[in-house]
Amino acid sequence: MSEAPRSRRSTPWPPVDTESPAPHPDAPRPGTKLAVHYDQCFGCGDVEGGLHMRSTMGEHALVHSQFAVTEAHQGAPGLAHGGLLACAFDEALGSAVGNLLRRPAVTGKLETDFLRPVPVGSTLFITAKVDGVAGRKLYASAEGRLGAEDGSVAVRARALFVEVGFEHFTTHGDPDALTKFRQTPDQINP
Numbered sequence: 001m002s003e004a005p006r007s008r009r010s011t012p013w014p015p016v017d018t019e020s021p022a023p024h025p026d027a028p029r030p031g032t033k034l035a036v037h038y039d040q041c042f043g044c045g046d047v048e049g050g051l052h053m054r055s056t057m058g059e060h061a062l063v064h065s066q067f068a069v070t071e072a073h074q075g076a077p078g079l080a081h082g083g084l085l086a087c088a089f090d091e092a093l094g095s096a097v098g099n100l101l102r103r104p105a106v107t108g109k110l111e112t113d114f115l116r117p118v119p120v121g122s123t124l125f126i127t128a129k130v131d132g133v134a135g136r137k138l139y140a141s142a143e144g145r146l147g148a149e150d151g152s153v154a155v156r157a158r159a160l161f162v163e164v165g166f167e168h169f170t171t172h173g174d175p176d177a178l179t180k181f182r183q184t185p186d187q188i189n190p
């Protein structure tokens with residue numbers, strides 16, 4: 001298959017004027033393996049049937065994640081489910097926002113382009129970056145390549161994350177959320 005056309009994307013990105021994303025002074029150094037942000041997270045935690053994603057801080061403020069597609073992730077026989085691929089990108093994009101900016105945020109909008117089928121047994125190499133910041137609005141994008149860092153692009157995604165206070169998690173989720181984040185080795189924002 002030839003390289004997927006960028007023409008599938010017609011709208012500008014980020015969609016509003018933004019400032020360049022300045023990495024937080026405490027952002028992990030390039031080469032750092034990023035720890036699980038919450039041990040019960042479906043994307044990166046030690047959850048049965050979860051995605052078990054692992055991420056590393058790269059050069060040039062890029063975050064590299066890997067998603068190994070197993071039989072538990074199928075939609076059609078032998079192929080990854082698109083919703084789970086979207087989940088993998090939500091995780092990878094969130095990891096880029098959380099680790100680079102160290103600002104607690106949740107996904108407001110997530111857009112995916114599925115360019116090639118992703119087979120069971122393959123590994124998707126996802127590279128994510130923060131594209132811009134406009135107040136509480138944090139824009140990020142990613143692409144996933146099949147089998148290797150320089151493999152064919154199979155999926156692209158972009159997302160708006162919205163910065164929230166920690167009361168977002170304690171009010172809407174678990175009142176002990178802050179403690180639970182702190183029990184994990186590397187949380188969203190200590």
Ligand SMILES: CCCCCCCCCC(=O)SCCNC(=O)CCNC(=O)[C@H](O)C(C)(C)COP(=O)(O)OP(=O)(O)OC[C@H]1O[C@@H](n2cnc3c(N)ncnc32)[C@H](O)[C@@H]1OP(=O)(O)O
Pocket residue numbers: 037043090091092093094095096098099105106107108109135136137160162164187188
């Ligand atoms: C190391 C860390 C690794 C972390 C990895 C985690 C990966 C997983 C991340 C997730 O999956 S988070 C879970 C899924 N997301 C949610 O549950 C969020 C649910 N939605 C909300 O809680 C609220 O809608 C939200 C906090 C996103 C926004 O509500 P707010 O009342 O705080 O803000 P508001 O609605 O005023 O929006 C703020 C700005 O964002 C804009 N906005 C919000 N949602 C939007 C949207 N969907 N599309 C476009 N713009 C949007 C909104 O227009 C506005 O723009 P302006 O400031 O210019 O007026």
